[in-house]
Amino acid sequence: MRIEDVAAMAGVSMKTVSRVLNRELNVREETRVRVLKAVDKLKYVPHFSARSLAGNKSFLVALLYNNPSANYLMGVMGGVLEACAIEQYNMLLCPLDMDGPRVVTQVEALIGRSQPDGLLLTPPITDSQLLLRRLAELEIPFASISPRVQARRIGVAMDETHAAFDIVAHLVSLGHRRIGHVVGHPAHGASGWRLTGYKQGLERAGLKFDPSLVVQGEFDFESGVAGARTLLDLRRPPTAIFAANDDMASGVIHAALERGMKVPGHLSVCGFDDTPMSSQIFPSLTTVHQPTHDMGRLATLELLASIQRPDGGRMLHVPYTLQLRDSTGPAPSAKK
Amino acid sequence: MRIEDVAAMAGVSMKTVSRVLNRELNVREETRVRVLKAVDKLKYVPHFSARSLAGNKSFLVALLYNNPSANYLMGVMGGVLEACAIEQYNMLLCPLDMDGPRVVTQVEALIGRSQPDGLLLTPPITDSQLLLRRLAELEIPFASISPRVQARRIGVAMDETHAAFDIVAHLVSLGHRRIGHVVGHPAHGASGWRLTGYKQGLERAGLKFDPSLVVQGEFDFESGVAGARTLLDLRRPPTAIFAANDDMASGVIHAALERGMKVPGHLSVCGFDDTPMSSQIFPSLTTVHQPTHDMGRLATLELLASIQRPDGGRMLHVPYTLQLRDSTGPAPSAKK
DNA sequence: CTGTTAGCGCATTCAG
């Protein structure tokens, strides 16, 4: 079943069929309908490779990632796939080993082999200066999800600082005055945003920022455990801990339960991301929901827009939602 | 940079370059080396679409899934990507809405649009009779991961029955005599295998199978909670519960902690799959590790083998590993 | 608004 057959049945030329299929202008409505009818009757589907070859387009977008969070990635991927389906594109996956120069060579290999029309960058490689520079040289379109600096870039982001601010406000409203924070991995812009939101939340509540209540983490469970131990060993430990993501928050809970503390009785805990785990641990976790599916979808649509039109593609912002669950409660002192 | 340029530099014809690149026979070693050198110098990479069009192959495999577990899928995907990279294939993703006739139309649409050379089926659609029948009609190669019936199929599976047997043996060795089981979703072959292993484990220990200790679940957290409540409300509740996956096991733990029970003090719990969550909940979960990455990789290699050689492709078996962690301990009665 | 011609980059005949 080729375009020629459709053309014959509709009594037009190949090119006219091509025009209709590619939504080009300059086709009379009447012939357009006729062509579409023939397409439908013959169950014609354009040949992917032939289209790519002749049009010098691959109809491929590649999703680049080195983020270990399966739930985050599957969320984003679902959105990317949804957008691709609409625009007749296909998605390629490109897991990257690590940061550093290797990132560039791996991406170059991908570009050489698969010739994607555009790239989607996820954190933290969305901030790899080496990569960004190379992509600019290569002049390959790309969109970024949650890039650290958003000016003059296309993609999508969320106001994570404000979300962290809200989380802290929630803790403050429960009477907490000593609130600890486990910072995320330094390579992620999110870590900075969430720390800033934490500080702003304290400031708004008239609380003084105490550096000893802030410990560095790495976004993984173990660093949450370690961070919590440090904080709970303080002479004046916090009554609440805001971990910069759910994995670390679950580590914090683990550490607290381990030493016989009650959550939220003795310690309130909150996280960030709203992974499925956050509702499955005990107690269920108060956290921030990030609309990963939408982010993937919108970033892809903006990427495709920028591919199709020279001036297309914007930096979009998506809303977050607080998920108040069982891991946060009134501060112990407030109970007295 | 085209094959023609390489041919010119190496002083041979296009066809000879093509032969070298596709590892065909009948090329003198000397000329082979000369061609390879030219390829290297020119940084030549074959054009994906042109190769597909001329060779009538898409070099695409599609991974079909309707399994909601992000960790499972990312594991499998990682393996598929690894195998694809070796064989110069690309992977497409095809999330399927649900079982029933829609599965078939969705897959037909995929085949029409992307013309994949082969398909990879994951549970539970790997057992969709409708789909299997249609694929046979279409004569499109496919490999299956953990299919219910493995005779005359290619792909990969694990001895889940034996793993479940081992888990029960572990509980028995801790002194448990009343062991409950939360069955998985009925659409999954895994549910049956794990239930069978449970029964065999009891039998081996000389314990009588008690239907009241077995409740139906759906592989999700909520059904684990519900199942545990049913079991713990029994007049003679179990001292251990084997849930057919980790999500349900975390639900079981949740239900137990909720009513003030200690895990494993009052109740031992184990799961299946070894998702990252299993080491992040409190207490950490005793479970079975499934090598999802290897399974994806091996299934893909077998699929590609069956595409390349008419008689290629086998049904492979991969080993499991027990992960003994903190959610299982001596039976309460055994302590007395 | 529509059709004709040429060629994308490669693999595949079939000769030598």
Place this chain on the structure above:
DNA sequence: CTGAATGCGCTAACAG
């Protein structure tokens, strides 16, 4: 063991 010619199915440029 190697090479020259042909065409995969489609779109682009140009002609009408």
